[in-house]
Amino acid sequence: xxxxxxxxxxxxxxxxxxxxxxxxxxxxxxxxxxxxxxxxxxxxxxxxxxxxxxxxxxxxxxxxxxxxxxxxxxxxxxxxxxxxxxx
Numbered sequence: 001x002x003x004x005x006x007x008x009x010x011x012x013x014x015x016x017x018x019x020x021x022x023x024x025x026x027x028x029x030x031x032x033x034x035x036x037x038x039x040x041x042x043x044x045x046x047x048x049x050x051x052x053x054x055x056x057x058x059x060x061x062x063x064x065x066x067x068x069x070x071x072x073x074x075x076x077x078x079x080x081x082x083x084x085x086x087x
Contacts, residue, residue: 007032011059017042017066022075028062030055038062044079 011028018024027041037055040062044050056062069077 009033011038011062013059013063019070020075022079024075024078026063026066028056028059040065042066042078046079048079050078 008029009032014026014028016023017026023045025043027043028038029041030036030038037057038059038061039055040052042050052062052065056065
């Protein structure tokens with residue numbers, strides 16, 4: 001079975017994230033049934049996504065990276081249209 005056909009395991013840390021009046025959908029996931037590292041993706045209200053290049057050993061590490069990015073760059077960095085992967 002190809003990887004794109006496999007189910008994803010989502011971390012309980014996934015979900016809506018709001019800061020400074022801006023809400024995004026945080027997706028922290030890996031292939032189900034594996035011990036693969038975790039991926040982090042943020043989807044804004046228009047469906048645009050920002051994905052981190054590097055995977056994370058734990059879901060908490062991914063969530064901490066999100067918080068760090070928001071502290072350093074602000075929520076606007078996660079909702080600017082037509083951007084590519086920034087991390």
